[in-house]
């Protein structure tokens with residue numbers, strides 16, 4: 566059997582053989598974010614139990630505010646920004662690592678005058694993200710910096 570090992574080369578924009586994808590389908594709010602699915606969704610990558618993606622957020626953009634049962638393993642690989650984790654906001658710099666545990670509300674912001682790119686590893690089989698409503702935000706975040714930063 567032919568082995569499926571390979572190298573995916575970095576290109577000027579993104580990676581060779583990897584098409585940038587729309588971030589997500591309707592129903593969530595996000596701004597200026599592109600998804601690169603590097604490993605785990607392609608042909609001959611079925612051996613992987615996880616999927617490795619890179620998200621690139623342009624300056625001023627942000628990811629969906631969401632929560633779900635599956636955890637995220639994240640490393641910042643370019644730029645800087647911040648992340649909402651529940652009722653907390655954390656500044657992020659390149660090579661910082663973030664663990665997002667199950668059911669934790671989270672949202673990445675490129676709000677520090679630079680783009681923010683992060684590597685994100687997830688289980689292949691995972692639940693769909695859910696989006697909170699205003700009432701849930703008030704309950705979880707109260708009158709916090711996180712609540713003021715959150716974009717629904």
Ligand code: MN
Pocket residue numbers: 631632633637671694
């Ligand atoms: Mn998520």
